[in-house]
Amino acid sequence: MKELTIAMPKGRIFEEAVVMLKEAGYNLPPEFDDSRKLIIEVPEENLRFILAKPMDVPTYVEHGVADIGIAGKDVMLEEERHVYELLDLKISHCYLAVAGLPDTEMNEVAPRIATKYPNVASSYFREQGEQVEIIKLNGSIEIAPIIGLTDRIVDIVSTGRTLKENGLVEYKHIVDITSRLIANPVSYRLMHDRISEMTDRLEKVVNG
Numbered sequence: 001m002k003e004l005t006i007a008m009p010k011g012r013i014f015e016e017a018v019v020m021l022k023e024a025g026y027n028l029p030p031e032f033d034d035s036r037k038l039i040i041e042v043p044e045e046n047l048r049f050i051l052a053k054p055m056d057v058p059t060y061v062e063h064g065v066a067d068i069g070i071a072g073k074d075v076m077l078e079e080e081r082h083v084y085e086l087l088d089l090k091i092s093h094c095y096l097a098v099a100g101l102p103d104t105e106m107n108e109v110a111p112r113i114a115t116k117y118p119n120v121a122s123s124y125f126r127e128q129g130e131q132v133e134i135i136k137l138n139g140s141i142e143i144a145p146i147i148g149l150t151d152r153i154v155d156i157v158s159t160g161r162t163l164k165e166n167g168l169v170e171y172k173h174i175v176d177i178t179s180r181l182i183a184n185p186v187s188y189r190l191m192h193d194r195i196s197e198m199t200d201r202l203e204k205v206v207n208g
């Protein structure tokens with residue numbers, strides 16, 4: 001039987017996702033807790049894990065090099081990849097928000113927004129009927145208004161600590177985010193039994 005390949009997001013979601021898989025009864029080796037390996041084979045479970053940058057998980061799954069994956073809803077909204085969303089894992093709760101320096105108005109003529117999520121940010125401001133210039137950054141987004149690069153940011157808020165410690169405030173809550181189990185449509189058909197078994201086992205953990 002062909003092994004099932006899972007794209008896992010490195011970073012914040014990773015630990016919670018591993019705990020969840022373990023709770024679902026998957027026997028994962030200690031390598032998962034402390035390793036720099038990018039591919040981890042688990043022959044006992046007939047599983048293979050690809051450890052990816054969170055934003056790249058839907059790309060691997062869309063191209064079929066991973067059969068399934070775990071991706072934040074933020075990444076799904078930004079990337080709009082052709083993949084199936086199988087299950088809300090209800091982990092890594094956070095939300096996307098518009099934030100900026102307190103008591104400031106956006107520049108009326110050419111407001112600028114810094115974000116790691118240019119597609120989500122453009123559609124949000126388009127829906128609000130506001131014309132903005134999006135400046136794509138790859139991290140430390142909160143710096144942008146402080147150093148005068150942009151009027152606002154669109155970024156993830158989890159505990160709110162980063163905003164607070166950098167003297168920023170939230171202006172609008174855009175959308176709640178959790179992590180999702182996703183699948184490549186062809187794999188979903190060809191490996192249906194294995195994928196739905198995993199979905200069912202994870203769903204039981206989600207529902208406690």
Ligand code: PRP
Nearest residue numbers: 139140141155156157158159160161162
């Ligand atoms: C994310 C996000 C915020 C922060 C929010 O950044 O972009 O900066 O976490 O979390 P908080 O509300 O709990 O403070 P991340 O740590 O992923 O790093 P980044 O700067 O590379 O985006």
